[in-house]
Every structure is written in structure tokens, then in C-alpha cells.
Amino acid sequence: MKIEILNIGDEILIGQVINTNAAWMAEELNRNGFKAYQFTVVSDNREHILQALEDARARADVVLISGGLGPTKDDITKETICEFFDTNLVFNEDAYHDIVAFFDRRGIAVTELNRKQAELPESCISLSNRIGTARGMWFETTRPVGAGSKPAPDSSIYVFLPGVPFEMKDMFTREVIPRLKEKFVPKPIFHKTILTQGMGESFMADLMKDWEENLPPHIKLAYLPQPGIVRLRLTASGSDEEVLRQEVESVISSLQQIIPDLIYGYDTDTLENIVAQLLMLQKKTLAVAESCTGGYISHLVTSVPGSSAWFQGSITAYSNRSKEDLLYIKKETLESHGAVSEQVVLEMAVGIRNRFRSDYVIATTGIAGPSGGTPEKPAGTVWIGIATPERVFAKHFLFGDNRERNIRRTAVTALNLLRQEMINP
């Protein structure tokens, strides 16, 4: 069964609005054992909508359309729909009753524009809207002879939903998913994403080559890189979800033998959340001394709700004077080694541990770029220091010259160093 998600809206095509509706629908389909085959976005234009509906018929068994409905947009879209399905608008008493009730609850009178929203194509099943006034529409049509390359089945389902996310989501969950499950047997599918930090995509692929080649053909692997992070998504499809889950867990076990140090979590985990959990579990506290990351590590850890339980605070020392004044870095150390050095990052880590009397410390110093580099210390040169109740150590990195990427890579690398140290002191 092939599902196409079709979004109608000029605001998406000029980049003003990001198409989160499609992503949400796709995720929801997936959770229910279905898979979107294709996404399409077209403009609020009669010919373009007709063409897209026709094109989709050739590719898909089910077309889920959002956008183009709503009091100011209804006219064009509903007329276009009637043209495509060769039907007429008729006044729907139920729909009108809902619209009146909707405005009654708000103490507002129904306008002519809203009354027209109760006119619906005769051949559709209408879908109720608990949040707004635009009803959804479910059509089942027979495919005309010669109308495209789709082999079977001969019928297509078209479902029209409002574009307003809240309305679309509520209608999708209540009205669309249950009907799809009645019509089609969902295909068991199981996803798990392995989160890694510390090695680039191509080097990891080299290490994982044999493992990857030995994956059973029904388990697919995808590399999803982000600055400093590579996510590995495994997708298994078959006939029994529990079997798939076990198979995926088993291939993950063997991967853990190959890249044990790189894996920090799964699915929706983040490094800051994992560090937060470890700190809570071990009843320890954290403080941060930042130079090149400029407060970003502090921002990441404080974005975790409840972080005030274990986060003491941070100092961002951007000037040399503030490094001396606030972190007790010795003037001699700064002068003889420079601010971006192993000696300074170690003194930062110790300095901030004393300042905040915290159990763990992350310290960073580096040249975020794009300027400020020297031949000896080019932009992207970074030192990360970690202080624990047991020891203090520092590591050197050389990233690129993109400021934003360097800040992100340094932050995730530092959080992962802390995580590793907390697990294996």
C-alpha cells in the first residue's frame, strides 16, 4: 500500500512556513505500521491542485491532503475537489450544526462565510472537526482505465484535512488512522536509532563495514550526521513486530562490540539528558567553564527541566582578564602557553571546581573562528578539560573554521567526554 502526503499552500513553497504537517503525519503513520511513500507540496491554485491529484493517483493508493481548507480558502479548494471527483456541493445539516455549536460556545454569531463551510461534496464521507470549523473529506474512487502506471488496487482513497496543525492532528488521529486500519493491514515495522559521538561518518562506516554487510536484507541502515554526532537508524520490516524488535536489538548488541565507546544513547536521547540522568543517579553536581563555547554548554544543560537540582552554574570567561579574575588562571600560564592550551584548560577546570564546589566540571577553550587563528593554532583548535572527584584531564581537538559548527561540535564532544568519565572513571 502506497501513501502519498500532499500539502497545499503557497506559504510552504516560499519557505515562509516549514512543512511540519507532513513530518507529523509521516511519523504518526509509521507509529501505526504504515509508511509514507512520497511527499508533495503544491500551490493554492486550481490547475496545480488538479494536476497533483491526478499525478498522485498513478503512484499512490491513499493520498492524504492537508491545507486549502478554512473559511477564507474553502471556495477554490472545494470547487476544485468537486471538479476532480465529478460531484456537487450540498448543504450538510450535521456540519452546520457543529459550526453553529462551535460559535455558540464562543458567544459569536455565525457568518455567511462560516455557513458556506457546511457545504460539502456529495460523494464524500465527511470527517468531524472538534477544534475548528472546516470538516475533513474522505473519498474513495475507482481508477479510470489508463490513468497511470499503478498496477493495483484499482481504487484510490483521497482524504482532505485542514492545514491548521491542531485541527489536522486531532482529525488524523481520530478519523483517519482508524479508517486506514480498517481498510489495510498495517505492515509490521520497527525503527531504532543509535546515537554516536566522536567519529565522522566515513570512518565509522569503515569500522562497521563487515557488520553492515552482514545485516539481514530486511533491516536497513541509514547514517544521519549532525555536527559532532552521527545517528544510525535501523529500520526492520517483516511480519511480526516483536520478532523485528528482537532482531534489531540483536544486531545492535553486535554493533556495541565494534563501537562501544561511540554509542551514547538511542532514539530521542540527547547528551544533555543522559548527563542529567547520570548526575541525578549519582547525586553529583556539575559546573562549566566556557571560553570558545561561549555559554552554549550551559544553555544545553539548563534546557533540561529540573536542571537546577544538579547544575551549579557556569562562567564564560571571554577576556584574558576575566580568565585571571574569575577562574584563577595564572598570568604566567596565559603568557607562556596562550589562552588556547592544555595548561589553561586544566587550570580552568580546577578553578571552576573550586569556585562552585561542584563534583564534575567541563572546561573549554579554543578558537571558534572563522578568524582568530594562527598557523600554529588554526581556527577550530579546541581544548576540552574535565574535572571529576578523582582526576583532571584535557583533550585536544582540531575542527573546521565554521564558528557555529565548532561551538556545537565542542559542546557535544565535551558532554560525551563527561558522560564516558562518569560511566568509566
Added chain:
Amino acid sequence: MKIEILNIGDEILIGQVINTNAAWMAEELNRNGFKAYQFTVVSDNREHILQALEDARARADVVLISGGLGPTKDDITKETICEFFDTNLVFNEDAYHDIVAFFDRRGIAVTELNRKQAELPESCISLSNRIGTARGMWFETTRPVGAGSKPAPDSSIYVFLPGVPFEMKDMFTREVIPRLKEKFVPKPIFHKTILTQGMGESFMADLMKDWEENLPPHIKLAYLPQPGIVRLRLTASGSDEEVLRQEVESVISSLQQIIPDLIYGYDTDTLENIVAQLLMLQKKTLAVAESCTGGYISHLVTSVPGSSAWFQGSITAYSNRSKEDLLYIKKETLESHGAVSEQVVLEMAVGIRNRFRSDYVIATTGIAGPSGGTPEKPAGTVWIGIATPERVFAKHFLFGDNRERNIRRTAVTALNLLRQEMINP
């Protein structure tokens, strides 16, 4: 001229990744006088990619493809591309030279997988990648007879770009837009976005009602809200860009009469960049004391390249003890007024000014939420303090209970308060 944006990636179709690349490309096209006609997303699958390339030929003159490139994905995509364009992979010395240089800068040896990235289809113009190792590819093909419904021209342009946003964006701006402008005459269009801070969308719309109704029909207005910020985008289309520019400037002048205090900048300005410019111009320095924003303001200002010239540093004091130790907040003040109070934020501002000996200071304290609120001080209660060479003052705000939104709203509100104070002391 019709442009289709085609994204290749299973991660988009399962809803794991939101298709921000398409939105970004569409916006960039628009800024340059082009408009995306359609978006399509297909899976990492040979047949599906071939079908999508073929379908797009019938609709579009230019197809901009992103995704499917990168060391671990190259194989399928590049072979599929060669099949579609009836060409072969050849080893490209220039591309290999760039790849070697890329890894040399990082002190890493080139792998076989990376070496293969230098193999490119013979018939394409290759596009350089300054950030990663996957080159882009530009093809110009003649449309075969009967290959679809597109009336003219007979040739199609296909451009393949990496899916990693940083790499795609850099390549798109440097290599794609200038080539498109050579081939096609952009349609005169003029955009200007007015950036405002300090009032919600619906209240602003009320204030601006008459102005909005008097806009000429060829100038469209869109409200683009973000936490704490509302962007107002004006889009004018016509036949002469200079005329459009003047018309837009003129309607902006009349808007400035209506909401003078809310406007902080235009287009790609950010509050942190504007504050940076003011500090450089006035040769002043800044320091930050953060509680509820947890380092986010510090992160924003240090994301500006060259910020070390005027940013002294920041202290995030999350615990009461660190507020006393590092910011010299009196124990009595904390005990009698609580950490989230006017008195504390004023002492924070003064304390950090003494610590860093800076000209300007931003201080924040509040309950970011979602928990931690009381009936008297619910989540979203925020105090912002500003210290200048002339005075110290504080303002109170009540936001919502969403942690992420509260952090962002507090940060932009604080930066805007500083901006206003620097302009009108």
C-alpha cells in the same frame, strides 16, 4: 521558469527529520527573484529516484535535488544518476585534491570511501564543497521527445546537492544561485522583513489594521511569529525592482509611525548582531549574569564573530550559593525577596558589572518552568535587569510555562531592552 525542489531521504518520509532544506532553498530562491513551483520528497531507492527525476522533467525547467550524497550514500545515488543521464563515473582530480586537503587540515588520512567520493559523473559540472567532501553536480539535459507535458524550453537543469544543511546552504549560495541568475532572468520581486520585539501578533495586527488595509494590492504582508519576536514580511511584485523597493520603503515609513518602539531591525538582522554593532560603535563592553536563561544570552552574543572584542564574559548562577559567592547577592536579599525578584536582579546587574568591570550588563532571573512555580510566582515569571554607565533598572515579565519558549523570550526581550537603552539612554 518552473523550479522543483526534490529531496531524497527516508528519514524525511518517516518523519524523523523535518524537511527544513526545502524551506530554506525556497526562501533563498524567493529572495533572488525565483519561486519554487513544487516540492517532492522520495525515498533512498533507485526506482523511486529515477521515477521522481522523470516526473519532474515533465513539470519543471530546473530540478534542485538535495540528499542522497555523502560518503556512505554516494554509491546508490551516483550510480542512479549515471543511469538517468546515460553517463559514467570518472575520477575527478580536482575533487580528490579537495578531499585530501579537507582531511589534511584535520590531520586525518583519507579512506577508500572518501577516495570514491572523487568519482563523479562525466557529463556534469561539479560544484565545490567548502564544508564537506561530497561535491555537488549540475546537469543540463535535452528533453526527449514525448517525455511529458512541459511545453518549453526543451532542456532541463538538474542540480544535485548534499543533504547536510551546512554543506547544502554554502554550495547553494555560492554555486547554484549565481548560475541560475546567468541562465534565467529573475522576476522583479522585492522582499523586506520588518523585525519587531515586544508585542504579540494579534495585538499588533489590531494596531496595524488600517495600515494593512491600505497596502497596495501588489504588496503582500505576512506575519511570522517566533518566541518573543514577530517578523512582518512585505513582498512586492511588479516589473521594476527599484520601483518596488521605493514602494516598500514608503509603506515601511508609515508603519514606523505606528509601531516605532517595536521595530529593532530588518531582514537578516538579529538582536545580538545589532547589540554587537552598537557596542563596537560606542567602544563599550558587555557582561551577562544569567539565571533562568542559563547561558543562552551568552551563547547568542558569542555566536557573533569577533565578539571577543567587546564581550567580557558571563556568569550563570543557578544555585543560591553561587548567586551569593559569584555575584555578591546578599543572603538577606535572597531570603527576604526570593531569587526571582526585582531586588535580586538589580544586585546581579551591579555584582556582574563589578566582577567584569564592563560598561553594560544584562541580568536575568526567573522561573523557566515547566515546574518550580508558585501561585505568587508562576512559571514564566521573569525579571530582567540592565546596568549602563548611567543607571541600573529592572523590568518584570510574565510569560508562559514552556521552558524553551521562556528562555528564548527572556533572551530576546533582554537584548532588546539593552538595545533601546543604548540608543536612548
